[in-house]
Amino acid sequence: MNTKEAVKRIEDLTKELNHYNHLYYIENVSEVSDFEYDQRLKELQGLEEQFPDLAASNSPTKRVGGDITKKFKTVKHEYPMLSLSNTYSEEEIVEWENRVKKLVPGKVNYVCELKYDGVAIGIRYENGALTQAITRGDGSKGENVSANVKTIRTIPLHLKGNFPEVFEIRGEIFFPLESFNALNKSREENGEELFANPRNSASGTLKLQDSSVVAERGLDCFLYGVYGTDLPADGHYKSVLNAGEWGFKIPTPEKKYLKRTDSIEGIMEFIHYWDRNRADLPFEIDGVVIKVDDYGQQEELGNTAKSPRWAIAYKFKTEQASAELEAVTYQVGRTGAVTPVANLSAVALGGTIVRRASLYNEDQINKLDLHENDTVYVEKGGEIIPKIVGVDLTQRAPDAKKIEFISNCPECEEPLKRLEGEAHHYCLNDLGCPPQITGRIIHFISRKAMDIEGIGAETVELLFAEGFIHNSSDLYTLTFDQIVGLERMGDKSANNLLKGLQDSKEIPFERVLFALGIRHVGETVAKKIAKALKNIDALRSATYDELITIDEVGEKIAISIQQHFLQAENVQIVEGLKTAGLQFEIEEKELDSAVLEGKSIVVSGVFQTLSRKELKEAIEANGGKNVGSISAKTSFIIAGDNMGPAKLEKAKSLGVEIVSENEFIEMIK
Template identity: 35%
Template structure:
C-alpha cells in the first residue's frame, strides 16, 4: 500500500476503479481480470480504513450501506413520472402517428423506438455529477427514496463522467434473465420462496430496507429519459447519446423516419424478444424532436408524444388436472384450475383462475381438458380457451360445490352477484386465516416473515384465532413449529413488535373493511384522524368526503357497528397495537389559505389529481360548499355544489381557470 501514501494517490485509485466498473458493467468490455479489480478494491478499503476522513461519496466502497433503514422516506418528484397510453396493433400505431402529424402539421415525423423494460421505474438525481438521490416512481407524483439501494447497482455510476450541474434521469431497474434464474436456484437451495418473475424480484430487491440485500442481487439499470438538466437537447437521439456519454447505460433504441420504419422496428423487436437478455413487456414509440414534444404537450396522465406498443399475450397449451376452490377473506369462493406446469411469459404456471361458476359453464371447462392459458396483462394466469377436440371421452361437466371447502358451511349466492360465498365469517378457517394474512401484508401492518403456511400452522396449533392473538405469541409458542429456529422466531417477534405502531392509514387498511383499499384509507384518515372518529362517523358525514361513495360509507359504518369487529379492535388495543397519526403538513404556496371544492368531471384531470395540484400550492380542498369556500371548480355534470356556489356568490372556475390561477 506504500504506493498509495497520499490522498491524491487514493483519488487516482478511485478514478481507476470507476473506469474499470464502467467498462465492465456499462460497456460490457472488461479491461482487467476480476482478481486484478478485487486486489485494487481491497487496497482502497485498506486506505479508507487507515484514513476514514479521506472517504469520498463516490468511492466504490460506498455502494453498500451499513445501516438498515427504519422505513423509506417519500419525495415529491420534481417532474411527474408519467405513464404511457397503450397500442395493441399496428393499426393503433398508425392512428397515433396520424394524430401526431395532424397536431404538428407535418407530413412525416421521426420517432425513437425503444425497448420497454419490464422492471421498476426510477428517477435518479445527480448534482454536480454526484449521485444524491434515487427514488421509485410511486404514483408518478410521489415516490420512495431508495438511494442506498440504488448505490449498490454496479452499472450506476456514483459520479458521472462529466460534472453536470443538475440532472434528473429516469430509467428502469431490472434483473437479467440468467441472473434471475440463478437467484431462484439459490433461493430453492436455501428453502426460500421463489420469485414469480424477474420484475417482482427486481422490485422487491430495490424496496429492501437493508441495502446489503439489494447488493447481493445482480440488479441492472438502463435509462431512457432526462427529466431535468442544466444541459439542453433537441432530440431523443441526443438525449440517449448524452446519457451514454455521462457513464449511464441507455436503453436499446432505433431511430425511425416515419411510421412505416417504426412498424418494421416493432416487428423485428417482437421477433427477437426471446433472445433479449432481459424481459421486455412492450416497445415504446416516442416523437424524436423535443420541440415537437413540447408542442404536443401532455394529457393529465400520459404524454401525447409517446405510446407503448404492448405485445400480444403469450399463450401456452397445458392440461387441467383438477379444479379446486379457494376461499378469500370476504367469503368469496373462487374456482382454480390446477395445471400441468408450463412456462408462460417468463414464469412457470401451475394454477390459473376460472373466475366463477358462470365462467366455467360458458366455456364448459372440465377436468382433463387441454386448454390455452395466458397471463392477463402478462401478470395473472387465466384459461382463455378449451380445446374440446382433445377432451377425454369419459369427461363430465364440472359441478360447482354447494359447501365451503374450508368449513363445510352451505354456500350462498346473492341475486345479481356472480360469486358463491361462505356465510360463516367468524368460524370459517380459510376466511380467518385470509384476514390475518391481509393484516400482515406489506401495505398493511407489514409483518415480515408471516406468510400463509406459518399462519396455517399457528391456527391449526390453536395459537391464534384472530389477528390480535399474533401479538400475544411467545418464543416458546413458536419454536415447536415446523422449520422454526431461534433466529426465525426472534425475527418474527421483532416484526410483530414493529407492527404495533404503523401509520394510521395502513392500520385502517389492515382491518380489511370491504371496499376500503389503501387509497381509500388515505382519503379517510385525512378527515377522521383517530379510531374514535371512525367509530362515531355516520354515513352522511362520510359521504361529504370527496371520493367516498355510498357503498364505502355503508361498509365503514357497518364494520365499526359489528360486535365482532369491536371486540377485535379492543383485543388489538389490549395487545399493545396502536397507530401513528401523522400530522397534516402545512404547505406554503400561492394558494395557501384558500379553500376549494371540486364538482363534476374535468377534461384532463381526475378529482384526486386536481386535488393534489391544488394542495401542492397550499390550498385546502373540502367536500362541501359553505360561506368559507373561496372557489368551486366545476366540470361537466356538476350538480348541487355548483348550484349552492352560485346561490352564495362564490367564484366558479373551470379547468382552464384553475390552471391560470396556478400559474399566475
C-alpha cells in the same frame, strides 16, 4: 442554522442525492450505502420542513411522493403524440421499407427499438429541470401526471451535460415484471382481485391520486424520443445516445434494445432476435418499432392524420400453448372470495413451466364453456398465474361434462353467495372458515399494516393449527413457551417474534385501522378515515351520513365499515388489541384557535406572504379542513394570484365566498 447556510446545505444535499440516484438507478453503481443515502435524504427533508420556502418542486424528497391530486389537468401537447401504424406481417414491413426508399432521396438509415408494453409519456424540461409530464391522451392533449412521474427513480429531476434549454422527451413508463408480480402476490395474499396485466396496472398507477402509493409500486421507464426546436443532433439514433449523456435511462445498443441499420436484412434480424428472446426480458414488450433515423427525411415523409409515415410497429403474436385441463380447484381468500383455478398438464410457456391458470370467477368459466378434460389455449402476459383464452373444441370428448361452479365453500362447506353487483362468490362464514381466519391474521402482520418482525404466513398457519391464535388480538397473548415449541422455532426466533409484537404497539392508528382488514378499506382510505375521525370509537359510532362525508369513502365502504362493527367478534378483537396497547387514536396537535372549526377551505393560486403549505398548515392549526375541490359545502376559498378561471367561475356560480391572503391572515389573528 441561518437561511444562508440552509440554502448552501440544501443545494449540496440536492446535488449529492441526484448524483447518487443517477449512479444507482441508471448506471447500476452503488457509491454509498443505503443507510448513508437515507441519512442525507432525511437531513434534506428536515431542512425543507424548517425552511419551507427553500423546498424546490424538483427536490429529491419528491421521490417518496405524498402529493395528492384530486383531478389531473388536461394539457395540450406542443407536438402531437401520434400512434404508430401496426402490422403482424413481415411482408408489410418489406413494403413499408420499399415505399420509404422511393419517397426520399439518398441513403436511408433505420433505427430499430423495442415496443414497450406500457404507457406513453411526454416530459418537458426547461433549463435542465423537469417541469411537466403528460400522458398520450387522445394524441392532441393528455393529462398532467407530473407529481406521480417525479416518484419514478429512473426519471431525472435535473439533467447533466450539454442539454437543450427547452425540449420534450418521450418514452414509455412500464411495470417491471418483478415489481408487478410482487404487487399481485401481495394482493393474492390479501384476498384481493389480481391485476390483469402490467400495462393496465402501469396506466392505473399513474392515475392514482396519492403519489406516495405510486412511489411504492416501483414503476420504471425508457425515454428516447427527443422533440424541440434546437436539438444538438440531426437524427433519432444520435438523439437517444445524447439523452443517455443528459442522465436519462435509454434503451442501449449494448443490450441490443437499440440498433441502427441501413437494410431490410438488418431490420428482420432485429425482429427475429427479439421474437425468440423477449421472454428473457425483465419487462413486457409486444413488438418492435422501426423508424427512419434522419430528422430531415422524417419531415419529408410527413404524417397521415393518425400516424407518422416514417415509422411502423411490428407486433409479435401473443405466445400461446395448449394444455389439458386436469381439474378445477377453488381458493378462499381472507375476504371470503372464492377463486377458481385451472390445474393443467405441464406446458412450457414464456420461459417457465405452467401448471395452473386463473379462471377468475364463474362468469369466466361460463364464457369459456369449459368441460372436463378440455384441451385449452393458455397465454402468459406477465401475470403470476397465466390465463386460459380459449378451448380446442376439436379435442373435446362427446360425453365431456360441463364444469359447474361449486355451491359450497371448499374449506368449511358453508353455502356460497354471490353478492349483487359482484363477480365473485363469497363464503360468508368469516368467523369459522380457516383460510379466512388465517388470511386476516396474515394481512394484519403484513409490511404495510403492522409490519411485525419475526412472524410470517407459515408461522401464522402453525400457531392457528396448534390452537394458540384465532384472531389478530390473540397474537398479543402468546407466550415464549408456546412459540418456542413450534417447528423450526428456537429461542432466538421466539424472542424476535415477541419483540416484533412489542414494537408493533408503536404503529400509528391509520396503519392499525388498515390492519383490521375491514373490507374495501385499503391503505389510503384508512389514512383518510383516521385523519377525519381521530379514533376507533368515533369510527365505531359513526353514522352512514357521517362516513360518506369523508374523502374517498362512498356508499360501499360506509356500509362495509358499519357491517364490520356489527359483528361481536370484530368488536372483541378491537377491545383485545386496545388492551394489548395498540394505537387506536391519532396524536392530536394542539390547535392555535378554533376560529375555523367546521369550515372546509380551498387554497388556490400563488401567494406572496405565506406558501401554500403554510396556508394549509394554518387552516388545520385553527380547526379548519383543507379540501381540494370546490363544492356547495366549501366554506370559502383563499385566492392568490393566477387562480384558475374555471375555479373562479365555479365559486361564483355556487356563491362560495372568496377571501384574499391578507384577509385570511387577519381572520386567524
